[in-house]
Amino acid sequence: MANPAPSLGIALSAILRRLSFENNFECREVDVTIPAASEVSVRNPFRGGRVPSHYLIVSQTGGGNIRKGPTAWDGNYLYFKNHHAVDSTSGTIKVFL
Secondary structure (H helix, E strand, O other), X not given: OOOOHHHHHHHHHHHHHOOOHHXXXXXXXXXXXXXXXXXXXXXXXXXXXXXXXXXXXXXXXXXXXXXXXXXXXXXXXXXXXEOOOXXXXXXXXXXXX
């Protein structure tokens, strides 16, 4: 009987190469546009009152600086702040549990 390990390894490798960020984390994308030195609220994309614990900025335009805002996140809204005093900024953020 032939050893199935090599073909299994090839098949597993092919599957793992196709996994995306979303396949590995429970995450959602949110888009924001934030005026200079302002905080904005964004609707929490998770249902059931689940509050994301982390975020990752995946794209950003403008001269601003997007960070988590000082207002606490809750089951309804997430808050992001642009800390730049002059420039507004827009971006796409992945939030995940």
